[in-house]
Amino acid sequence: MVDVSREEITDGSLIRSLLILAAPLVMQNFVQVAQQVVDTFWVGRLGEDAVAAVGLSFPLTALLFAVLLMTTVGTQVLVSQRAGAEEDSLARRAVFHGITLAFVLGLALTLLVVIFGGDAISLFGADPEVASLTVIYLTTFAFGLPLMGMGDAIEMGFIGWGDSRAALYINVTAVAINIILDPILIFGYGIPGFTGFEIAGAALATALGYGISSLFALGMMLRGRSGLSLTREVMTFEINDYREIVDIGLPLCGQRAAGQSVRLIIVGVVAAAGGSAALAAYTVGARIASVAFIPASGLAQAAQSVIGQNLGAKKPARARRTTWMGAAIAAAGLTLIGVFQWVAPELLVRTFVPDMTSQGFARTVEYLRILVYGYWGIGAIYLFNAGFNGARRTKVSLVVDLVKYWGLRLPIAAIGVMWLDYGVSAVFWAVTISNCVAAVGAGLYYYHTTHNGMLERAIEVASSPAD
Helix, strand or coil, X not given: CCCCCHHHHHHCCHHHHHXXXXXXXXXXXXXXXXXXXXXXXXXXXXXXXXXXXXXXXXXXXXXXXXXXXHHHHHHHHHHHHHHXXXXXXXXXXXXXXXXXXXXXXXXXXXXXXXXHHHHHHXXXXXXXXXXXXXXXXXXXXXXXXXXHHHHHXXXXXXXXXXXXXXXXXXXXXXXXXXXXXXXXXXXXXXXXXXXXXXXHHHHHHHHHHHHHHHHHHHHHHHHCECCECCCHHHCCCCHHHHHHHHHHHHHHHHHHHHHHHHHHHHHHHHHHHHHHHHHHHHHHHHHHHHHHCHHHHHHHHHHHHHHHHHHHCCCHHHHHHHHHHHHHHHHHHHHHHHHHHHHCHHHHHHHHCCCCCHHHHHHHHHHHHHHHCCHXXXXXXXHHHHHHHHCCCHXXXXXXXXXXXXXXXXXXXXXXXXXXXXXXXXXXXXXXXXXXXXXXXXXXXXXHHHCCCHHHHHHHHHHCCCC
């Protein structure tokens, strides 16, 4: 596989550096979605209630990862800027601080789920059977959060350093273990006398897969790879490093929490308006649509590192070009992917959940087609946010998502369902409209701020002493 050096990131072809760094991340995200597909495949054989339960738990698990996002993105941006400035020892130290912070936060989140998970799920008003299955799934999954957080911080450290292949290897390990364990832990396949843990088995397979891969990642970091390693000298506990990681990542925690909190409300609206069939449709539609987001997500992760390293090297023009180039590629790429989703949504739905009810099937097909109209906007938003994040302007990404979710998506969905009586379809259109409007707004604001010194100010911050 082709490598990209630090010199190429800061002095060579931007498009080559961006695409080479993004390629393993796109593959990594495909691998992650493959795991979601396999999970949905096996859980789908437990019935529609089980699928709905996973869908109900998805916004809650995403909210948990929103907290961990604070450490992962904070680690990536800090490492990339220090690496671009050739402060290698400080970059390694930032990784250690990201790992330790993520592990502690993971422990705290596990405790919160065990204590309050059942109460949180009861607020959705789902059917008792669906709610009961959701509690089982979420609680089992939560025990893997400390190791998952640690593994994510290590991944982002490698990505910030410019080694995205390491993240791919870590995720392939996680997904391979998950895929192998799914049929065993859910149904007991291959073990005489063992009937499986059903929906708890699905959560346990995921937690074990990512937990074991996190230990693999830690071993990789301790051994050293591409010049990035954890040595005794960098294993210190510097308050300033923790403060910088939190300062960069906290707005992104708020950003993700803003989005997931709206999703929680919308899941409740969907469940109340259409029951388990509509909730299953929303779940399956979101899982299928997540495949389309893979290129943009990988490209955005790569762009954050390229932008961060160029700002560390005091090259704002290259950071600016990276953002615009990435936004154009992502918008065009997701539009092309949407063509297939528009043409063959029925095939996609049958592949995921062959036993879906006719009502759930129809709703899922409708959701997939409506989503296609906003795919270009999703791609652009990913890259504009990467442009802000790489410059440590993560608060702007927070505002973009606050406007998208709270200012646009939730009001549109509420008005459509409650006052215009459009039913669940109003929620589907709210997603697409909010994505398109937010993309235009983010692009205009990025243009404005980069022509008024944002990147130059980011260089000043990145160049300030770390201690």
